[in-house]
Amino acid sequence: MIAAFRERLARTKGFALIIVLCFVVLLTVLVVAFFSRAATDREAAAESLDQTKADELARSALNIILGDMKQEMANGFIPPASLANVVPLRSGDSPDIPNLIRRSTRSDSIPLPGISSRASASSSSDPSLNGRFVTASRWNQHFLIPKADFTNEAPDPVATFIPPDWVIVSRNGPAERTAIGNGPNALSNRAPANPDFVIGRYAYAIYDEGGLLDMNVAGYPSPAPAPSPITTGRKGTIAFADLTALPTTASSFVTNTPINRIIGWRNYATVGPSGTFPIFTFTASAGNNFVSYFLDSTRSFLSVSPTIAGAGAASRTDQAFVTRSELIKLRSSINSGAASMLQFLGTFSRERNRPTWSNSASLLAGRWPLGRFDLFSGTLPPSVADAALIKTYFGLVYVPEAPPVAEHWIYTGASSTTRQPDVAEIGTGPNQDPEFFPLLKYVMPTASDSELLSIGASLVDQSDSSMDTTWIEFGDPALPAQKAFGVDSVPPPDPTDPRPASAPVMLKRPFRNVGELGYAYRNAATTLDFQTSGSADAPLLDLFTYDTAPLRAGIVSLNTRSVPVLTAILQGAMVSENASSVVGQSDPASDKSRTARNAAAKMISDGVSGTMAHPISGREGVAQMAAAAANAFGFSGEALKVTSRALAETGQTRTWGLFIDVIAQSGRYAPSSTDLSQFVVGGEKRYWLHVAIDRFTGEVIDQELEAVYE
Amino acid sequence: MKPPPKSGFTLLEVLMAVALLGIIILIVTRVFNSAIAISSSGSKRLDADMHARALLNRMSIDFAKMVRRSDLDVFLKEPSVPQSGNDQIAFFCALPGYYPSAGAPSPLSLVSYRINPDHQMERMGKGLDWNGASQVNSPLVFLPVKISQLWLAAITQDADDDYELAGLQAFRFEYYYLLQSGVSSITPWDSAAGHTSVAGLQDVTAVCVLIATIDPKSRVLLSDTQLDTLSDTMSDATDGQAPGALAKQWQDVLDGVINMPRPAISSVRIYERYLYVVDK
Numbered sequence: 002m003i004a005a006f007r008e009r010l011a012r013t014k015g016f017a018l019i020i021v022l023c024f025v026v027l028l029t030v031l032v033v034a035f036f037s038r039a040a041t042d043r044e045a046a047a048e049s050l051d052q053t054k055a056d057e058l059a060r061s062a063l064n065i066i067l068g069d070m071k072q073e074m075a076n077g078f079i080p081p082a083s084l085a086n087v088v089p090l091r092s093g094d095s096p097d098i099p100n101l102i103r104r105s106t107r108s109d110s111i112p113l114p115g116i117s118s119r120a121s122a123s124s125s126s127d128p129s130l131n132g133r134f135v136t137a138s139r140w141n142q143h144f145l146i147p148k149a150d151f152t153n154e155a156p157d158p159v160a161t162f163i164p165p166d167w168v169i170v171s172r173n174g175p176a177e178r179t180a181i182g183n184g185p186n187a188l189s190n191r192a193p194a195n196p197d198f199v200i201g202r203y204a205y206a207i208y209d210e211g212g213l214l215d216m217n218v219a220g221y222p223s224p225a226p227a228p229s230p231i232t233t234g235r236k237g238t239i240a241f242a243d244l245t246a247l248p249t250t251a252s253s254f255v256t257n258t259p260i261n262r263i264i265g266w267r268n269y270a271t272v273g274p275s276g277t278f279p280i281f282t283f284t285a286s287a288g289n290n291f292v293s294y295f296l297d298s299t300r301s302f303l304s305v306s307p308t309i310a311g312a313g314a315a316s317r318t319d320q321a322f323v324t325r326s327e328l329i330k331l332r333s334s335i336n337s338g339a340a341s342m343l344q345f346l347g348t349f350s351r352e353r354n355r356p357t358w359s360n361s362a363s364l365l366a367g368r369w370p371l372g373r374f375d376l377f378s379g380t381l382p383p384s385v386a387d388a389a390l391i392k393t394y395f396g397l398v399y400v401p402e403a404p405p406v407a408e409h410w411i412y413t414g415a416s417s418t419t420r421q422p423d424v425a426e427i428g429t430g431p432n433q434d435p436e437f438f439p440l441l442k443y444v445m446p447t448a449s450d451s452e453l454l455s456i457g458a459s460l461v462d463q464s465d466s467s468m469d470t471t472w473i474e475f476g477d478p479a480l481p482a483q484k485a486f487g488v489d490s491v492p493p494p495d496p497t498d499p500r501p502a503s504a505p506v507m508l509k510r511p512f513r514n515v516g517e518l519g520y521a522y523r524n525a526a527t528t529l530d531f532q533t534s535g536s537a538d539a540p541l542l543d544l545f546t547y548d549t550a551p552l553r554a555g556i557v558s559l560n561t562r563s564v565p566v567l568t569a570i571l572q573g574a575m576v577s578e579n580a581s582s583v584v585g586q587s588d589p590a591s592d593k594s595r596t597a598r599n600a601a602a603k604m605i606s607d608g609v610s611g612t613m614a615h616p617i618s619g620r621e622g623v624a625q626m627a628a629a630a631a632n633a634f635g636f637s638g639e640a641l642k643v644t645s646r647a648l649a650e651t652g653q654t655r656t657w658g659l660f661i662d663v664i665a666q667s668g669r670y671a672p673s674s675t676d677l678s679q680f681v682v683g684g685e686k687r688y689w690l691h692v693a694i695d696r697f698t699g700e701v702i703d704q705e706l707e708a709v710y711e
Numbered sequence: 712m713k714p715p716p717k718s719g720f721t722l723l724e725v726l727m728a729v730a731l732l733g734i735i736i737l738i739v740t741r742v743f744n745s746a747i748a749i750s751s752s753g754s755k756r757l758d759a760d761m762h763a764r765a766l767l768n769r770m771s772i773d774f775a776k777m778v779r780r781s782d783l784d785v786f787l788k789e790p791s792v793p794q795s796g797n798d799q800i801a802f803f804c805a806l807p808g809y810y811p812s813a814g815a816p817s818p819l820s821l822v823s824y825r826i827n828p829d830h831q832m833e834r835m836g837k838g839l840d841w842n843g844a845s846q847v848n849s850p851l852v853f854l855p856v857k858i859s860q861l862w863l864a865a866i867t868q869d870a871d872d873d874y875e876l877a878g879l880q881a882f883r884f885e886y887y888y889l890l891q892s893g894v895s896s897i898t899p900w901d902s903a904a905g906h907t908s909v910a911g912l913q914d915v916t917a918v919c920v921l922i923a924t925i926d927p928k929s930r931v932l933l934s935d936t937q938l939d940t941l942s943d944t945m946s947d948a949t950d951g952q953a954p955g956a957l958a959k960q961w962q963d964v965l966d967g968v969i970n971m972p973r974p975a976i977s978s979v980r981i982y983e984r985y986l987y988v989v990d991k
Binding site for chain 1: 761776778780817846847852
C-alpha cells in the first residue's frame with residue numbers, strides 16, 4: 002500500500018512544473034501579443050511620421066525653390082536691370098516643351114542671375130533601393146508638357162522631356178552630391194554629429210502658367226447667336242480669346258463643344274445657359290449676359306460673380322477652378338475635347354494693374370482708366386457732375402457755343418480756373434496719379450503741348466457721340482488763345498482751322514482696349530504708332546487700361562512661348578472697324594487660324610532668336626510684337642495695329658506666373674547604399690504651387706498651394 | 712517488533728505546504744493580474760492612439776485639401792459663432808466624397824466634423840456634382856450662397872446619410888487657430904492686421920485640434936449624463952493659449968474628477984495636433 006502511494010506520488014511530482022509552465026506560457030502569450038501589437042502600432046506611427054516628414058520636406062522644398070526664384074530677381078535687380086532678366090532664366094528645358102522653364106537638373110549650368118537647382122546625378126525616374134521611382138508620365142499628371150500621343154488620354158510626355166533629378170537634402174540642407182562617401186561624413190552615417198546624413202530628397206519642375214490661358218476667364222460660347230464676332234473681335238479680355246484656335250493634334254483643333262460645356266459650367270448663374278451639364282446651349286440673351294459680365298471694367302475676376310440662379314436648395318452660382326486637378330477632371334467629365342488641349346490652359350494668373358514703363362523718377366500708382374473718356378459720351382454740355390470729373394481727370398472746362406465760336410474746351414488743369422499756357426509735368430516719386438495731359442507729357446516728353454492736346458482732343462472725338470471735331474484752347478491767358486484740334490467727321494466751322502484727315506476711322510463708342518488708342522491722331526495726318534518697334538507712342542499701351550481692378554486675374558504673359566496661346570487671343574481680332582473684318586476670316590475652313598498662328602509664331606520665334614528686343618519688359622513692347630507680325634493682318638494702318646489691340650490689354654509682363662511641381666521623399670540612405678539612387682524612401686508628398694511674383698517689386702502677389710494625392 | 716516508521720506528513724508540514732501554496736498562488740495571480748492589467752491598459756492606449764491617429768490623419772488630409780477662397784463659405788468657430796462645448800466645422804474640400812447614385816460627380820466635396828449625441832465623432836464627406844448637372848444634388852456654390860442654405864446638417868446635429876463614424880472613441884472636439892502672426896486665437900482672422908472676416912482663412916496657418924477619447928470598455932462605466940458632464944467640464948479654447956495649454960487644462964480637470972469611476976476617467980486620452988491648412 003505504501004509502495005502504491007509512493008508510486009502515485011512519483012507520478013504527480015511534475016504537476017507543479019506543469020502549472021508553472023502554463024502560467025509562463027500564458028504570460029508569454031500575453032507579452033508577445035502586447036509587443037506584437039506595439040510593434041504594429043510603432044510601424045503605423047513610423048509611417049505616419051514619414052508622411053509628416055515628407056510633407057514638411059515638400060513645403061521646405063517649395064520655400065527653397067521660391068526663395069531661389071526671388072534671389073534670381075534680386076541678383077538681376079528689382080526692377081530688372083536688363084531685358085534678359087525680365088523673365089526667369091531657363092534651365093533643363095526643351096524647345097519641344099514651351100511651358101517648361103526649369104527642372105532640377107544635375108550639374109545645373111544656369112548662368113547668373115539664376116540659382117542652381119543643387120540637383121545631384123540621380124534621376125527621379127531611377128528606382129530607389131525599395132523600388133520607388135517617378136515616371137515621366139507621373140511628372141506630366143498636370144498635362145503641361147505636350148503629350149507624346151495626341152490620340153489618347155494618357156499623360157505620357159514627349160520623349161524630349163527628361164524627368165528631374167533629385168536634390169538631396171542632408172541635415173545641413175540641400176546640396177549637390179557626387180557620392181555616398183565613407184566614414185563619419187558618409188551620407189548614410191546616422192551619427193548625430195554627421196551634418197551630411199541625408200534625411201530626404203526632392204525634385205521639381207517649374208512651368209510658365211502665366212503664359213497660359215486662365216480658364217477662369219478665357220473662352221466664349223459660340224457659334225452665334227452668342228456673342229457676335231464684332232463684339233469678340235474688339236477683344237479687351239481673354240474671355241474673347243478664340244479657344245477653337247488651339248490645336249489638339251497636328252491637324253485638328255478644339256471644337257466649340259468642349260468650350261461651351263466648360264463655359265456653361267463656369268458661368269452658369271451669370272450667363273444662364275439652357276440645358277444640363279455637360280450639354281449647354283446659349284441663347285442671344287445668354288450671349289448678352291456673357292458679354293456684359295466680361296466687359297465690366299471693374300471686375301478683377303479674382304472671385305466668382307455673386308449672381309445666384311435658382312432659389313433655396315436649388316441655388317446655383319458661377320464656378321471657378323479651385324485647382325488644376327479640377328480643370329483636368331472637368332475636361333474628362335464633359336466627354337468632349339482632348340487632353341492635349343490642357344497644355345495651353347491654366348487656372349491661375351495675376352497682375353498688379355500698374356505700368357512697368359517709366360522714364361524718370363516718377364512712378365504711377367496705377368494705370369489710367371480708359372473709362373474716364375466715357376465722360377464725353379453724352380450730349381454736351383456735360384452734367385455738373387461730369388463737368389467736375391472732366392476737370393479733375395482731364396483739366397478741361399467746357400465752353401458752350403457762342404456764335405460764331407462753336408462749343409469747345411479750355412485747358413485749365415485740374416486745380417486752376419484759367420487757361421493754362423503749358424501742360425504741367427507730373428510729380429516725382431512713387432504713387433503718382435496724374436491728370437490725363439500731364440500723363441501724356443510724361444510719356445511723350447518731346448511732343449509739343451499743342452500735339453499733346455490734339456491727341457487728347459482726338460481721343461475725345463473717338464469716344465464721344467458728336468461728329469463735330471473737338472478742339473481745345475490753351476496758352477497764356479494774356480495772349481490770344483491757341484487751339485489744338487482733334488479729328489472727327491465734321492471739320493471745325495472756322496475755315497482757317499486745319500482740315501482733318503479724310504475718312505478717318507471713328508469708333509464713336511467707349512474704348513474697349515488700350516490698343517484702340519491707336520485710332521487717335523497726333524495731328525491731322527498721323528495716328529499714334531503702336532506698330533513700330535521702339536515707337537515713342539508705344540508706352541501709352543502700358544499706361545492706360547480698360548480694366549480698373551488694381552489686382553486682377555485673366556491675364557496672359559506677353560513673353561509666353563506658347564504659339565497657340567497667342568494665336569487664340571489674336572484669332573478673330575478686329576482688322577477693320579468699318580468693314581467689320583476680323584483676323585482669320587479669309588483662312589480656309591480646315592485651318593481657320595492660320596493667319597493668327599503664323600503671326601504669333603513670328604512674334605515668339607523672333608523673340609527667341611533675338612532678332613527683336615525680346616523678352617519685352619512692358620506692354621509698350623507689344624509694338625515690337627506688332628512689328629514682328631508686320632503685315633500679317635493687312636497693310637492698312639488699322640490692320641498693322643491688330644496686335645496692339647488684341648494683346649496689349651490682355652497681356653502683362655510684370656508678373657512671373659509660375660507653376661512649381663515638387664515631389665519630396667523622406668527617408669535615408671542604407672548603410673549598404675553605394676550609389677546615390679539607392680535611397681530608402683519612407684514617405685512621399687507632392688505639391689503644385691501656383692504663384693505670382695511681381696518681377697518689378699519682388700512681391701509675391703498671390704499663391705495657391707495644391708496638395709496632390711495620386 | 713518495532714513498528715515501521717510512519718512516512719506521512721505531519722499536520723504542521725501540511726499546514727505549511729498549504730500556506731506556501733496559497734502564497735505562491737496569490738503571488739502568481741497578482742503577477743498575472745498585473746500583467747493583464749498592464750497589457751490591457753497598454754492595449755487601450757494603443758487602441759486610443761490608433762483611433763486618434765486615424766482620425767487626425769483623416770482630418771489632416773481634409774484640412775490640407777480645404778478650398779480656401781474668400782468667395783467660398785466655411786462654417787467654423789468665430790466671434791459670431793462661438794460654439795460652446797463641442798465644436799463643429801464644415802468646409803469645401805478638393806477631395807471626392809460620397810456621391811449620389813445618379814449624378815455627375817466633381818472632384819470636390821463638402822466636409823463636416825461634429826460630435827453626435829452618442830458622443831462619437833462623425834465626418835460628412837458629401838460629394839458634390841458638377842455645376843448645372845442637377846437641381847437636386849448640389850454642386851459647389853460660392854458666396855453669397857452659404858453652406859447652411861444647402862446643407863443644414865453640415866452645421867447642425869441634423870441627420871444625413873453621408874455622415875460616417877470617424878472617431879468612435881472621441882467624445883470631445885475643440886479647435887482654435889494658429890494665425891500667421893504666430894498668435895493662437897479663437898478668431899480665424901488677424902484683427903491686429905485690420906481684418907474683420909474669414910476671407911478664405913487668409914490669416915490662418917493651422918487649425919489646432921484637440922480631441923478627448925475614451926475606449927469602449929471604459930465608456931460603459933459612465934452614463935451618458937456623466938459623459939456630458941465630463942465633456943462640459945473640459946473647457947473651451949480661449950485666445951492666446953500656448954501650445955498644449957488647453958490639453959493640460961483638460962488633463963487637470965480629469966485628474967480632479969472624484970465623482971466618477973476612476974478606471975473610466977483614467978482611460979480618457981487627450982490628443983492635440985496642428986493641422987496645417989494649405990498656404991494661400
